[in-house]
Amino acid sequence: MKKGVIAGLTAIALVGIGAAAVPVLQEYAAARIKAEIERDGTTTVGRVEVGLLGRRVALTDIKSSHAAGLSVGHWEASGLGWPLAELMRGRTPLAGFRWGEPLQADRVELKDVRAGNRGTGGTWKVDSLILEGLDLARFEVSDAGPYGPVVLVARTLSALSVRRLELHGAAIASPGSSDTFGMAIVVAERYEGGRMATIAIGGIEVTVGEGRAPLFRVADVAVRGLDVRRSLAAYSSTDWQPNAPIGRIRIEHANVSGFSGEILARYGVSLGSVNIDTVRESDKVSRSRTRIDGFALAPPLRNMESLKLRLALQAMGLRELKLGFDCAGTEDRARAEVTIDRCTLTVPELAEINLTGRIIGADEAFWHAVDDGDFAAFYESKAALASARLVLADRSLLERALKALAATTGQPLPATRANLARDVRRFQPAGVLINQGLEQVLDSTARFVEQGGTLTFDARPDPPLAIDRIDYLTSPGADLVSALGLSATLAR
Incomplete structure (x- = not known):
């Protein structure tokens, strides 16, 4: 029993001695880190704090004349997976990190980060950045x-995982000017090697000149299911160069809203929201939809360009012009098809334009071009246009446009209508074979001018027009009507 008591007391004493030694070791480590960071004479640190038990390092008031005037008000990492020996040599993930090295931390926080100068490379600043659950795997740098x-940045992003990112007050200024691009807040969740569960961005602004109103502003951006792995793979290649294909970016859902700014106000443009949705029914089939809501044009009396637009609308009897856009399509890799199910431009009470179409025989070269952004590969594909339809449904736009044209030319409306229909029938596009089929298309168009109604253009090439034959359509003397199987019909 006495031996047990003695052993217990000895263990308690050792723990006490160790606990008492921790502050001393922390102060020593902090002093060593500060001395090593400042050894080269280009970097200074106001204060260094080390918490050995929490694997925590904090640096305050960092300034570097070597890294383009870099300054950091406060940098702190906790739960840090970084060798103590490296810390003692003054090498921290902020100062001394080498490309390709692994890094883990439960939390990293930076405040008041500034870098660069306006005269040469521009400037950038971040008020605060918080990273939680940071895990950077080792990656190749040679x-x-x-x-x-x-x-190297692309390879880093491919090797990186972050549970949560929160950024406030980011801004980039162009070299030699006060033009800036800024974001008030960015919050991202569950980023893993190019895939991100969600990202929300607030207060995007583009300004021209310090202190001026934003040239363009977006209040909110919300994205779900972002996948940029193909782009990162392209950028990570040793062979990458500017203008090279960068791969396809996939998004499950995106909403952009709250558009404003001087460039929109100048022309009296307002825009409600832009929405993109993609649903993957299987690994072979996906359906996507893009919508633009709340677009309106109401030109103010503030400059010559907007005045011309306003006069044009007034000549048509309009105070403003509203538009809506809704486009849906399907990729079916099992059936080797791509379809435009519905692509509609709506001008309320004025007109509606609708486009549909189908591409068949989508082979490996076609999907390579789509997925990797290598548009030159389309010409290696045997995919072909099977059908397309364009429907122009007039509600009152044609009549209003003819009245505006009559007022401009000083001619009566009937004469303006007749002259335009005559010019359509006589139209002979350069480099295109003029045949009976083209004359039929032009006559249907001319009757649309005369009568209004719904004009439908159908393209049903027989055989389907292969992508590698597209150049034929621009060759001198091309028979567009026969190649596209083109026809036009008019309905009242």
């Missing part, structure tokens, strides 16, 4: 190619 910085 053979980065001629555009090494871009390649």
Whole structure:
């Protein structure tokens, strides 16, 4: 029993001695880190704090003349997976991190970050940045190619996982000017190597000149299911160069709303929201839809351009012009088809334009072009246009446009209508074969001018028009009507 008591007391004493030694070790480590960071004479640190038990390091008032005038008000990392030996040599994830090295931290926080100067490379600043659940795996840094910085950033993002990111007050100023691009807040959840569960951005602003009103502003951006892995793979390649294909970006849902700014106010433009939705029914079938809501044009009397637009609308008997856009399509890789199910431009009470179409025989080259953004690969594909239809449904737009044209030319409305219909029938596009089929299309169009109604253009090429034959349509003397199987019909 006595031996047990003695052993227990000894253990307690050792723990007490160790606990008492922790503050001393922390102060020593902090002093060593500060000394090593400042050794080269280009970087200064106001204060360094070390918490060994929480694997925490905090640096305050960091300034570097070497890294383009970099300054950081406060940097702190906790739950840090970083070797103590590296910390003691003054190498922290902020100062001394090397490309390709792994890094883990439960939480990283930066405040008041500034870098650059307006005269040369521009400036950027971040009021605060918080990263939670940071995990950067080791990645390859050798053979980065001629555009090494871009390649290394892409490889870093491919190796990175972050449970949550929150950024406030980010702004970038162009070199030699006070033009800026800024974001008030960014919150991202569950980023893993190019896939992100959600991201919300608030207060995007583009300004021209310090202190001026924003040239363009977006209040809110919300994205779900963002996937940029193909783009990161393209940028990570040693062979990457500017203007090279960068791969397809996939989005399950995106909503952009709250548009404003001087450039829109100048022309009296307002816009409600832009929405993109993609539903993957299987690994072979996906359906997407894009909508633009709340677009209106009401030109103010503030400059010559907007005045001309306003006069044009007034000549048509309109105070404003409203538009709506709704486009839906399907990718069916099992059936090797792409369809435009419905693509509609609506001008309320004026007109509606609707486009549908179908591409068949979508082969490997076609999907390579779509997925990798390599548009030159389309010409290696045997995919073909099977059908397309364009429907122009007039409600009152044609009559209003003819009245505006009559007022401009000083001619009576009947004469204006007759002259325009005559010009349509006589139209002979350069480099296009003029045949009976084209004359039929032009006559239907001319009767639309005379009568209004709904004009439908159908393209049903037989055989289907292969993508590698598209160049034929622009060749001299091309028979567009036969190649596209083109026809036009008019309905009242």
